[in-house]
Amino acid sequence: MQEYKKVLIAEDSSVIQKLTKKILENQNYRIFAAKNGTQVLELLQQEEFNVILMDINMPVMNGIECAGKIRLLKDKKKSQIPIIAITGNAMNYTLDEFRRFGINDYLQKPINFDKLVTMVNQYTAN
Secondary structure (H helix, E strand, O other), X not given: OOOXXXXXXXXXXXXXXXXXXXXXXXXXXXXXXXXXHHHHHHHHHHOOOOEEEEEOOOOOOOHHHHHHHHHOOOOHHHHOOOEEEEEOOHHHOOHHHHHHOOOOEEEEOOOOHHHHHHHHHXXXXX
């Protein structure tokens, strides 16, 4: 039986969430979704993920705050999950700043889905 890699999409836009889910499911990923950082942390209590795609601007808890909380988790495996930011504000941050926030990499909106698949494949290839 094939073991699926699990991707958590944290995105408050239903359109982006659905498109991203469809594309990654076609690449044989198992997809979970959250609309804010609080939901991400709740899902992390129940599941293990191979990578998190994290919108920066979400209601309740934004992606930067959520990434910081993930990095502080006691479970070392979960605290080190690769996080890829999805943002329309990438010009406001450098990759070094994202990394200081606990984010491994980022994708600029509108999302280039070829780049998305390449990046998810890269971070889940272990």
